[in-house]
Amino acid sequence: xxxxxxxxxxxxxxxxxxxxxxxxxxxxxxxxxxxxxxxxxxxxxxxxxxxxxxxxxxxxxxxxxxxxxxxxxxxxxxxxxxxxxxxxxxxxxxxxxxxxxxxxxxxxxxxxxxxxxxxxxxxxxxxxxxxxxxxxxxxxxxxxxxxxxxxxxxxxxxxxxxxxxxxxxxxxxxxxxxxxxxxxxxxxxxxxxxxxxxxxxxxxxxxxxxxxxxxxxxxxxxxxxxxxxxxxxxxxxxxxxxxxxxxxxxxxxxxxxxxxxxxxxxxxxxxxxxxxxxxxxxxxxxxxxxxxxxxxxxxxxxxxxxxxxxxxxxxxxxxxxxxxxxxxxxxxxxxxxxxxxxxxxxxxxxxxxxxxxxxxxxxxxxxxxxxxxxxxxxxxxxxxxxxxxxxxxxxxxxxxxxxxxxx
Numbered sequence: 001x002x003x004x005x006x007x008x009x010x011x012x013x014x015x016x017x018x019x020x021x022x023x024x025x026x027x028x029x030x031x032x033x034x035x036x037x038x039x040x041x042x043x044x045x046x047x048x049x050x051x052x053x054x055x056x057x058x059x060x061x062x063x064x065x066x067x068x069x070x071x072x073x074x075x076x077x078x079x080x081x082x083x084x085x086x087x088x089x090x091x092x093x094x095x096x097x098x099x100x101x102x103x104x105x106x107x108x109x110x111x112x113x114x115x116x117x118x119x120x121x122x123x124x125x126x127x128x129x130x131x132x133x134x135x136x137x138x139x140x141x142x143x144x145x146x147x148x149x150x151x152x153x154x155x156x157x158x159x160x161x162x163x164x165x166x167x168x169x170x171x172x173x174x175x176x177x178x179x180x181x182x183x184x185x186x187x188x189x190x191x192x193x194x195x196x197x198x199x200x201x202x203x204x205x206x207x208x209x210x211x212x213x214x215x216x217x218x219x220x221x222x223x224x225x226x227x228x229x230x231x232x233x234x235x236x237x238x239x240x241x242x243x244x245x246x247x248x249x250x251x252x253x254x255x256x257x258x259x260x261x262x263x264x265x266x267x268x269x270x271x272x273x274x275x276x277x278x279x280x281x282x283x284x285x286x287x288x289x290x291x292x293x294x295x296x297x298x299x300x301x302x303x304x305x306x307x308x309x310x311x312x313x314x315x316x317x318x319x320x321x322x323x324x325x326x327x328x329x330x331x332x333x334x335x336x337x338x339x340x341x342x343x344x345x346x347x348x349x350x351x352x353x354x355x356x357x358x359x360x361x362x363x364x365x366x367x368x369x370x371x372x373x374x375x376x377x378x379x380x381x382x383x384x385x386x387x388x389x390x391x392x393x394x395x396x397x398x399x400x401x402x403x404x405x406x407x
Contacts, residue, residue, distance in 0.1 A: 046315055050373055078378075085384075085386070097393060100153060101337045105157065149387065154179070155210075163210075204224075205351075260295065264298040270282065283302055295360055297356060312374070327340065330342060335397065338394040338398075345390065
């Protein structure tokens with residue numbers, strides 16, 4: 001029957017079937033000893049575009065009474081964060097996946113401790129009423145990004161460790177549910193509902209692909225929806241956001257809780273098909289708050305138009321497709337942990353792109369969440385680039401195994 005049995009194992013194999021075979025990846029793409037060239041180029045393109053748009057979206061902040069900084073301040077900080085992230089990713093790239101598997105429980109514990117520490121006054125740094133960061137001197141670490149990374153590795157490790165019990169609620173899902181619930185509660189206390197939902201999606205996506213019983217999965221999805229609704233209903237400011245989202249053009253909402261959304265939509269409207277031109281955005285001139293972080297896609301839409309947004313989405317689609325292809329290849333090679341990690345990275349990036357894009361275009365209520373690889377944010381870059389390093393590591397180990405080597 002094989003690992004998990006053919007029926008449950010097929011979930012990770014069938015999704016995003018791109019025709020890769022055990023004989024190897026296309027020789028025209030990259031040498032057998034190297035890495036997937038398309039994946040590297042896609043990530044490089046997103047990072048370059050992100051740097052360009054961070055500079056464009058933040059240049060006007062030098063005139064802001066809030067920041068009192070230079071025109072290149074955010075670009076320089078973004079490039080420094082990217083350099084740190086690439087350095088950490090480079091180190092992660094040389095760590096075998098079997099080592100990551102052994103380290104997974106420790107990484108989960110570290111993430112939980114950080115989530116607790118950030119809530120302690122004097123350790124956690126509070127900005128606009130949210131306590132989400134720990135100051136490290138050279139950067140402010142957003143601990144929810146560490147939690148996403150830990151959820152990815154933890155769920156993959158747990159699935160492999162409990163392979164014979166994934167059909168069982170008590171033995172298969174309950175232990176992970178307790179850990180996930182505790183972590184989600186800590187993130188919600190920051191508060192950060194967006195990061196909470198992404199972390200839950202990563203964990204549940206990996207468990208589902210690993211063979212979690214379908215009825216347990218459906219039950220958890222229903223429970224998460226109920227949790228989300230209650231989280232909104234029980235907090236008046238979230239209720240206000242939802243009501244403003246439903247009618248953003250109301251005069252009171254447009255100048256209040258729907259201010260960001262209304263100006264984001266105006267930015268997309270001004271961009272039309274080809275955009276107003278790089279650097280020519282009007283909304284970034286102190287009209288659209290957080291234009292260089294959560295709403296950078298709106299600036300892309302205004303300056304590069306519908307065509308520019310489509311290019312960004314195509315790049316993300318290519319990345320996600322590659323992640324699932326690499327993961328499926330690893331599962332075929334009986335590297336189940338590696339395969340689930342790769343597919344989990346695809347889920348992570350995909351969910352975050354959907355939420356960020358949905359918020360910017362008014363499909364979802366306003367919620368702060370970065371656009372992976374593109375938005376300004378050192379912690380986000382650190383987490384996602386390290387995840388890419390793991391994805392490239394899985395790809396390299398796949399190639400070694402397909403040539404008869406060992407990892």
